[in-house]
Amino acid sequence: xxxxxxxxxxxxxxxxxxxxxxxxxxxxxxxxxxxxxxxxxxxxxxxxxxxxxxxxxxxxxxxxxxxxxxxxxxxxxxxxxxxxxxxxxxxxxxxxxxxxxxxxxxxxxxxxxxxxxxxxxxxxxx
Numbered sequence: 748x749x750x751x752x753x754x755x756x757x758x759x760x761x762x763x764x765x766x767x768x769x770x771x772x773x774x775x776x777x778x779x780x781x782x783x784x785x786x787x788x789x790x791x792x793x794x795x796x797x798x799x800x801x802x803x804x805x806x807x808x809x810x811x812x813x814x815x816x817x818x819x820x821x822x823x824x825x826x827x828x829x830x831x832x833x834x835x836x837x838x839x840x841x842x843x844x845x846x847x848x849x850x851x852x853x854x855x856x857x858x859x860x861x862x863x864x865x866x867x868x869x870x871x872x873x
């Protein structure tokens with residue numbers, strides 16, 4: 748009877764051991780599967796980080812380009828304003844010169860008329 752109980756207990760212990768071994772194998776497979784999942788998630792995270800950094804760099808590059816273009820546009824506006832002011836000044840100088848030339852032409856014409864008149868008077872006096 749004791750031998751029989753010992754045999755039954757040994758069989759139960761062997762069954763328990765086999766069950767535990769089976770559970771340990773399942774846990775090991777689950778652990779390996781979780782490790783693979785963690786690796787995949789880490790790779791996805793790296794890709795995501797890389798993509799995010801790339802998009803961030805592109806956004807920074809675009810911001811720099813926009814800033815540079817804005818500066819260039821402001822410079823062009825300043826140059827345009829300066830050119831317009833120079834053109835207006837040149838127009839005023841041309842108008843002033845035309846006025847001076849007209850005044851000078853009138854003076855020359857008047858002088859010529861006066862000189863001709865004086866010459867005619869002198870000729871008539873002779």
